[in-house]
């Protein structure tokens with residue numbers, strides 16, 4: 201589980217996400233299956249908000265070590281977009 205503070209701490213993962221362009225499937229709001237289309241490897245990323253702070257966790261090896269991986273970045277990006285849409289629709 202890592203706390204999402206600034207994009208700077210995730211810069212390497214952001215760069216990798218842009219290169220790999222993983223597929224993000226929405227399991228439900230806050231839970232995403234991220235697939236590397238080249239290898240077929242799929243990991244689950246959970247996003248949550250606690251006390252106004254954003255957290256995310258990925259089930260891959262890097263994620264288990266508490267590192268920000270590109271799966272996490274891809275899922276968080278989809279999550280924030282979804283959250284914005286929900287807010288706009290006033291759910």
Ligand SMILES: [Zn+2]
Pocket residue numbers: 243258259260261262263269270271272
């Ligand atoms: Zn990961």
